[in-house]
Amino acid sequence: MVRDLLKSAAYVTLDDDAARRSLEEDPCNQLKALSDQAKDSALPVVIDEVQRLPELTFALKRIVDQDNRRGHFVLTGSADIFTSGKAYDSLAGRVTTLTLRPFSTAEIYRAAPCRILDAVAADPKNPLPLLPKPRSYDRPEIIDLVVRGGFPEMRQLPDRDRMGRSSNYVDSIIERDVVATASHFPTPKR
Structure with a gap:
């Protein structure tokens, strides 16, 4: 990207x-x-x-x-080098981190930003008329949004492929993060 x-x-x-x-x-x-x-x-x-x-x-x-x-x-990268414990320096004060999250529902539907702060600044006493009308969703749409998730490359996959990819993703995160986190704590004595 x-x-x-x-x-x-x-x-x-x-x-x-x-x-x-x-x-x-x-x-x-x-x-x-x-x-x-x-x-x-x-x-x-x-x-x-x-x-x-x-x-x-x-x-x-x-x-x-x-x-x-x-x-x-x-x-850029698919993992945060600063949480791995392998980076030689934290680059504190020299780096800004931007974490990309999965798509929000608004992004999936290509909706304009809500701009709630702009509406409040324009009319602090009555900002609601300045905000866009919320989209309504029916039950199947909500279920589809939850099941498909917000990862762009996974949203278009057939159900079986998406389920397998999601499972592998969760497994790799748990295995990597648990090992990395556990290595920072002393082993309990028995």
């Missing part, structure tokens, strides 16, 4: 073995070269699937501390 929506000076995916190996061998100089390439364009360097090389955080910290342009790097 970032590659499609965000113009960038450089796009590197760590799913590419050669790119990952290059960054593993010399992270600071490789990132610095990408950063220097991006400097003239004022566009960010996008590093996708960054969780595959969490050690990059230390090199990123060094580069950002030397050149603290906003939006210098955009890091």
